[in-house]
Amino acid sequence: MQPKPYDPDHKIDLDKNTCPNREQRANGTNVYYGKATQLIEDAKAGKTKCFDRELQQTSGCVLNFYLTVRVSTIRDAAIIYHGPLGCSSSSLGYREIFRSVPPELGRPQNFELNWITTNLQQSDVVYGASQKLKNAVLEAQKRYDPKAIFILTTCTSGVIGEDIEGAVNEIQPEVKAKIVPVHCEGVRSRLVQTGYDAFWHGVLKYLVKKPEKIQKDLVNVASMLSYTWQDRLEIKRLLGKVGLRVNFIPEFASVNQLEELSEAAVTAPLCPTYTDYLSRGLKQEFDVPYFLYPSPVGIKNTEAWLRQIGKYTGKEEEIEALIKEENKIWAPKLKSIRERLLNYRGDGKRLEVLGSLGQGRLLSQIPYFDELGLSSSAGLPQDFDNLILEDIENMVEDIGDFDILVSTFQAAEQGHITRNRDPDITLTCPFQGGAYKREKSVTRLHALRGDPDPWSTQSGYAGAIAFGEFILQSLENKAFENTMKEKTADSYKDSWYEQPNPLKYVDRESSK
Amino acid sequence: MIKRKQIAIYGKGGVGKSTTTSNLSAALSDIGYTVMQVGCDPKNDSTNSLRGGKPIPTVMDTLRSGSNDFEQIIHEGYNGIFCVEAGGPEPGVGCAGRGIIAAIELLDNNGIIDDYDPDIVIYDVLGDVVCGGFAIPIRQGLAEQIYTVTSSDYMAIYAVNNLFKGILKYSGSGGGLLGGIIGNSIKSLAEKEMIEDFSNKTDSEVIQYVPRSPTVTKCELEGKTTIEGDPDSDQAEVYRELARKVINNQKKFIPKPFDVDALNDWGSTWVSRILLHQKTSSQGIQDDGSGV
Ligand SMILES: Nc1ncnc2c1ncn2[C@@H]1O[C@H](COP(=O)(O)OP(=O)(O)O)[C@@H](O)[C@H]1O
Ligand code: SF4
Ligand SMILES: [Mg+2]
Numbered sequence: 001m002q003p004k005p006y007d008p009d010h011k012i013d014l015d016k017n018t019c020p021n022r023e024q025r026a027n028g029t030n031v032y033y034g035k036a037t038q039l040i041e042d043a044k045a046g047k048t049k050c051f052d053r054e055l056q057q058t059s060g061c062v063l064n065f066y067l068t069v070r071v072s073t074i075r076d077a078a079i080i081y082h083g084p085l086g087c088s089s090s091s092l093g094y095r096e097i098f099r100s101v102p103p104e105l106g107r108p109q110n111f112e113l114n115w116i117t118t119n120l121q122q123s124d125v126v127y128g129a130s131q132k133l134k135n136a137v138l139e140a141q142k143r144y145d146p147k148a149i150f151i152l153t154t155c156t157s158g159v160i161g162e163d164i165e166g167a168v169n170e171i172q173p174e175v176k177a178k179i180v181p182v183h184c185e186g187v188r189s190r191l192v193q194t195g196y197d198a199f200w201h202g203v204l205k206y207l208v209k210k211p212e213k214i215q216k217d218l219v220n221v222a223s224m225l226s227y228t229w230q231d232r233l234e235i236k237r238l239l240g241k242v243g244l245r246v247n248f249i250p251e252f253a254s255v256n257q258l259e260e261l262s263e264a265a266v267t268a269p270l271c272p273t274y275t276d277y278l279s280r281g282l283k284q285e286f287d288v289p290y291f292l293y294p295s296p297v298g299i300k301n302t303e304a305w306l307r308q309i310g311k312y313t314g315k316e317e318e319i320e321a322l323i324k325e326e327n328k329i330w331a332p333k334l335k336s337i338r339e340r341l342l343n344y345r346g347d348g349k350r351l352e353v354l355g356s357l358g359q360g361r362l363l364s365q366i367p368y369f370d371e372l373g374l375s376s377s378a379g380l381p382q383d384f385d386n387l388i389l390e391d392i393e394n395m396v397e398d399i400g401d402f403d404i405l406v407s408t409f410q411a412a413e414q415g416h417i418t419r420n421r422d423p424d425i426t427l428t429c430p431f432q433g434g435a436y437k438r439e440k441s442v443t444r445l446h447a448l449r450g451d452p453d454p455w456s457t458q459s460g461y462a463g464a465i466a467f468g469e470f471i472l473q474s475l476e477n478k479a480f481e482n483t484m485k486e487k488t489a490d491s492y493k494d495s496w497y498e499q500p501n502p503l504k505y506v507d508r509e510s511s512k
Numbered sequence: 513m514i515k516r517k518q519i520a521i522y523g524k525g526g527v528g529k530s531t532t533t534s535n536l537s538a539a540l541s542d543i544g545y546t547v548m549q550v551g552c553d554p555k556n557d558s559t560n561s562l563r564g565g566k567p568i569p570t571v572m573d574t575l576r577s578g579s580n581d582f583e584q585i586i587h588e589g590y591n592g593i594f595c596v597e598a599g600g601p602e603p604g605v606g607c608a609g610r611g612i613i614a615a616i617e618l619l620d621n622n623g624i625i626d627d628y629d630p631d632i633v634i635y636d637v638l639g640d641v642v643c644g645g646f647a648i649p650i651r652q653g654l655a656e657q658i659y660t661v662t663s664s665d666y667m668a669i670y671a672v673n674n675l676f677k678g679i680l681k682y683s684g685s686g687g688g689l690l691g692g693i694i695g696n697s698i699k700s701l702a703e704k705e706m707i708e709d710f711s712n713k714t715d716s717e718v719i720q721y722v723p724r725s726p727t728v729t730k731c732e733l734e735g736k737t738t739i740e741g742d743p744d745s746d747q748a749e750v751y752r753e754l755a756r757k758v759i760n761n762q763k764k765f766i767p768k769p770f771d772v773d774a775l776n777d778w779g780s781t782w783v784s785r786i787l788l789h790q791k792t793s794s795q796g797i798q799d800d801g802s803g804v
Binding site for chain 2: 013016017018019020021023024025027046049050051128158159160161162163165166167169170187510511
């Protein structure tokens with residue numbers, strides 16, 4: 001019998017305790033260096049695979065790479081980490097960042113971090129710790145009286161084979177809050193996206209309610225951490241103008257917002273790779289329609305995104321009117337930014353931008369760069385899987401071939417690639433931006449919800465302009481680059497840059 | 513189409529789980545069911561006698577190689593039986609329990625079992641239930657019925673008692689329940705009686721006794737199950753009877769295991785009885801009652 005080929009319409013199975021890993025669900029890879037067209041071909045042939053690296057630096061695990069942070073923002077919920085203390089630590093720092101954001105710039109007022117860890121010890125590993133977990137659930141109920149209690153699993157609970165569902169079944173009758181176990185053991189998968197799927201699996205299985213009524217004006221938008229506070233306001237503004245309400249999930253959502261996901265008119269993407277599991281699940285279980293492409297980045301795609309929403313909400317006409325109105329205001333601004341960028345070099349050539357992008361942003365940013373009059377002959381995604389195969393094919397058809405350098409946040413690889421390609425502008429993710437120095441422009445791609453200032457907008461019309469301005473500014477002012485170069489040493493030795501292979505430390509033998 | 517039946521077979525190492533399981537699979541397959549046998553023992557030899565004595569690559573081997581080619585983990589054996597070995601580390605290193613967890617999660621979460629759509633899935637599990645990993649097939653009803661293979665050896669029964677503790681523990685949270693005990697390598701009436709008594713005292717039931725038979729060894733050396741190697745033998749008929757019983761058995765017991773001291777006391781009485789019996793039969797000495 002043959003293994004089944006990748007099926008873009010695959011079902012998800014909520015009878016299971018958790019989702020499949022991205023490696024298996026969509027043939028995910030953590031290393032690739034080649035043309036987009038080649039990657040598409042390899043992905044179709046099932047040749048993309050994960051590899052070990054002999055040198056691995058910045059990164060995170062399925063649990064602590066964003067998932068902890070995301071889940072801990074859900075407002076009237078509590079979160080229990082079933083593991084040693086360290087697994088839970090990354091959510092604590094974000095609390096401070098989020099609390100410094102003023103409510104008028106987008107942060108909900110009643111944001112609290114309701115955080116408990118079972119702090120597993122030696123004896124818990126030896127004897128099992130389900131009693132401790134049950135006690136933690138009772139404690140969370142008593143302390144916070146939350147609407148939901150999320151249990152996040154860790155390597156430790158996974159290795160000892162703790163029976164999480166068993167414990168949940170036993171303790172659920174004793175607490176009012178709905179318990180939602182999320183299987184995100186760090187050792188489970190090399191691709192952090194597995195953690196997102198695992199989270200949505202729990203939400204779909206335990207939290208989302210059968211719809212009581214259909215809310216024709218409700219649009220689900222799964223908001224990535226890397227989109228900004230201002231993006232939420234911009235999206236709300238646009239959809240608000242045609243009488244639609246946005247259900248932003250999961251960050252800073254209330255439990256009720258998660259419960260009523262099934263009542264929405266459509267699930268719209270900000271990042272397809274983050275939302276696909278949820279979108280599929282809502283369609284399959286509750287017949288909520290969805291689309292995964294495009295995201296509202298750049299004017300062209302914002303308008304396409306709005307039109308899709310118009311289609312599913314029966315607001316085609318209102319949306320056309322909105323587009324007309326907004327386009328009149330913003331398109332000239334974009335045009336002027338585009339002209340400045342096109343003429344910047346003065347030799348008729350476009351400025352070259354190299355962006356460190358998630359695979360979702362790969363889809364949204366590259367067409368936007370094109371719209372800005374920039375050329376991006378390469379993109380650096382963290383990972384790649386078959387979920388975006390079709391979209392990336394369409395994109396290549398649209399704007400031509402480009403290089404894809406899947407590098408999973410490896411600062412050394414990105415530094416090497418950046419040094420050798422020497423683009424005019426480098427956009428880094430906050431995780432590895434400090435690792436390399438350059439004379440030409442380098443600026444951030446996003447600020448992980450840390451910066452609520454209006455200049456950080458990236459989505460919608462306002463975002464298309466704000467981010468264009470942001471890029472212009474990074475070309476005008478080189479003080480940052482100069483100071484960094486002068487005051488701090490390079491992170492890597494010259495020999496690293498002189499040898500030709502940015503993937504030198506990838507162990508090709510580790511996968512066959 | 514019938515509803516898929518998933519069972520797990522536990523027992524002490526060496527007690528005859530894989531032999532019994534493979535014969536059961538082979539017999540079920542002969543009746544006409546599609547069978548999948550999943551070896552959950554780092555020894556990786558569960559399905560050998562279904563495949564001419566040859567080992568197959570394991571799920572963990574495949575995972576470790578980074579391949580997502582599921583074809584590498586399912587191998588057809590005797591009469592089209594789907595053979596899978598979970599795999600695991602060499603003795604003395606790593607974590608065999610985690611190996612079982614990872615392998616079963618891979619099969620389950622990716623819908624692989626659904627794709628192959630067997631009527632019956634049999635997990636052959638190393639049965640001292642030493643840690644959470646080996647309990648996976650019991651939990652949340654992955655297997656709806658648990659069977660256990662035991663001989664009259666005290667340590668084998670001790671392992672069964674431990675398994676009962678595990679079943680009891682998970683019975684409150686939707687775990688699989690006991691389908692019955694398979695008494696294996698039976699050589700005497702006393703051995704049968706000992707296992708029978710254990711089942712009575714623990715609120716369980718023996719579903720079948722399988723005699724110790726050189727036919728099994730002979731076929732094993734040929735890399736075959738008894739069903740394949742000597743289908744006309746009495747032993748093969750025993751396995752076929754077991755297969756019919758397992759298919760029709762709907763019983764689900766929540767066993768009442770002995771506590772350790774009580775098991776010890778119970779065991780010593782029976783062990784002396786069996787020793788005496790062996791002595792009488794091997795040395796011609798009569799036990800009490802009718803003298804020479
Ligand atoms: N009923 C039986 N008659 C004769 N030999 C048997 C019988 N059951 C098991 N054996 C033998 O015992 C040995 C161990 O059996 P095996 O099935 O590998 O045990 P386990 O899987 O429990 O570790 C094998 O060599 C097998 O042939
Ligand atoms: S889940 Fe595992 S990898 Fe992640 S922080 Fe905890 S121990 Fe580390
Ligand atoms: Mg065996």
